[in-house]
Amino acid sequence: MTDASIGTPEQLRDPNYTPALHKAVPLGIQHVLAMFVSNVTPAIIIAGAAGFGFGSDAGAQGFPDMTYLIQMSMLFAGIATLFQTIGLGPVGARLPIVQGTSFAFIPIMIPLVAGKGVEALPALFGGVVIGGLFHTLIATFIGKIRFALPPLVTGLVVTMIGLALVKVGIQYAAGGVPAINKPEYGSLLNWSAALVVIFVTLGLKFYARGMLAVSAVVIGIIVGYFYAMTMGMVTLEGIATSWGRAAPIAFPMPFKFGFEISIAAVVGFCLMAFVSAVETVGDVSGITKGGAGREATDKEISGATYADGVGSAVAGIFGGFPNTSFSQNVGLIAMTGVMSRHVVTIGAVFLIICGLIPKVGAVIRTIPIEVLGGGVIVMFGMVVAAGISMLSDVNWNRRNMVIFAIALSVGLGLQLDPKAVQYLPDTLRILMTSGLLPAALIAIVLNLILPEELSDEATEEVSGGMQGHGEGSLNNK
Structure with missing residues (x-):
């Protein structure tokens, strides 16, 4: 994606350098494409687990709730990213760190909401807010607890996250949990849609370059979406209905789903905050090494951890899930060689705009669960692979x-x-x-x-x- 015309080697390693706008905008959008599907997937999974997502009997009742969760995932990923790139006092590393909804908390969230519908969300978001505040506290002593989380522990945890989620990918590809006792569950039609996504994603990852390779999962899901449409799994009428139901623009509502203190939720989110904090330390180190050829400073590591916690707590108030740094974007910086935090700021603004337009979430909601399953199988499999890679140390x-x-x-x-x-x-x-x-x-x-x-x-x-x-x-x- 990048070339010498973007800047000199010294400029490219400088987080404060801003490339020309016509080059910075595509670079920023590239960061969004690299994380977009991973960012909205947790909202879809939790909505489905709670019972108002795909295949929900709630019908129109479940529509605005799921769309809102998707909307908040985009909006607060963008806001949390701004905390990192622009900063606010001690909050933020002032580095090109892309924040997004964390997979790590999904195994904690699913048991909290399983089959309980919207009624489970007040306790869930109570845990998100308090866990985020605790995560902020961790930033004050993050350097002192790293000894307790060596590669044996962090590698095991990341592997367990992936193993806990691969079942979700298989269930989605087969037709989703609500259809598990129906004849169409596991049908060739369902699997064909998932396999189209997998094969397109693999093809682009291995044989494409630049933007196509970076956005392989997004493109795979788009191709799978059109395949599903030709097979009658998506109707234009359904798309039009979803589009029509969504408001042109909508702002987040504080405590939309309520707020409740649940010991299980609070303990679960606080414990996972430790793991998330250490992941962020690794990502910050990866960015400074890959993009600037240096070690991360204590101030950068502390600021990044503060941004994780503050971003998660603020998101929880408005119905968003915990945010953390996204590792795939760390690799993207190493690949492009562009260290500019202002490039990532442009991507954050793009995410915020998408999050304020419910019609974007409404369209995402029309993606057949089988198509999403193909993407999820790839993503969660990569989580397992990342854990195994950490265990190799x-x-x-x-x-x-x-x-x-x-x-x-x-x-x-x-x-x-x-x-x-x-x-x-x-x-x-x-x-x-x-x-x-x-x-x-x-x-x-x-x-x-x-x-x-x-x-x-x-x-x-x-x-x-x-x-x-x-x-x-x-x-x-």
Whole structure:
């Protein structure tokens, strides 16, 4: 996408440099395309899990609620991005960091809302707001807690996030949870729409360059959308109806869904804030290394974490989900070589405009769930792959193997069979069946209490291709 005409090498490494507008605008839109589908997907998943999304019997009643959640995902991703690029006091790294709705919190949110409809949202957003405020507090001591979250822990958590969500992708591709007991669930027609998205995405990722490769998932879903239309899965009448129902412009409403304190929601969001904060540290380091060839400063790391927390808390007040830095845009900066934060600011403005126009959310809502399933399979599979990549930095001695084995077994096992803890109090049951939280807590605690110095036999590296390429210390970053 970039070339020498955009600026000199020194200018391209400067976050404060602004390319000419006719070059900065396409670069900003490129950042939006790289994260757009990932940003709105959590809203669609949570609406579906709650029961007013795809296939909901709520019909018109569920339409404005789901559209509003999509709208807020775009609006507050843009606002949180402005916190990062422009800054507000200690808030913001003043770097080209793109914020978006975090996948990490989805395994926490699904048990909180499952089948409960809009009535579950006040407690959910109460957790988002308080979790965001706690995330802001973490910014004051983020450097001091990194020792507790080495690659063994963070890699496990990211892998668990992906594993918790791959089932959603398969269910969507097959026709969605509401259709699970219907004859059409898992039909060849449903799968064909999902496979079109997957094949187009893979083709562009491997054989295209520049903007086409960056926006592969978006283009794949667009192609899948038109395929679904030719197969009768989308009607022009349905699109016109959705478009007609949506207002030309709408502003966010504070506490639209209400506000309620739920211990399960608050604990879940606060615990996940630690993981999200460490992810942001990694993204900030990746941006400064890939774009400017230097290490991130403490002020930049603290500011980025502040922006995560403030952005999430503000979003929660208006019906948005937790925001965090998006890793795919970190890779985009390394690819283009353009470090300008003002380029990302342009992308943020574009997101805000989309978020103020409900018709954009209304059109997104008409995407067949099978088409979205194809994109989700790719995205969530990449989350698992990212976790495994992080785990490759772990020194796989027997100590670390045991920590990983116990955490993964308990976390994934409880998620697969929630009835195993059906007699626990409701709050604890919801937290345990998320899978992610028990796995993370077990890994953190065992990593802190088990001695580094074990017998020679116990520290012997495991053979069979499991050895990582780290330098041997569990706490390598």
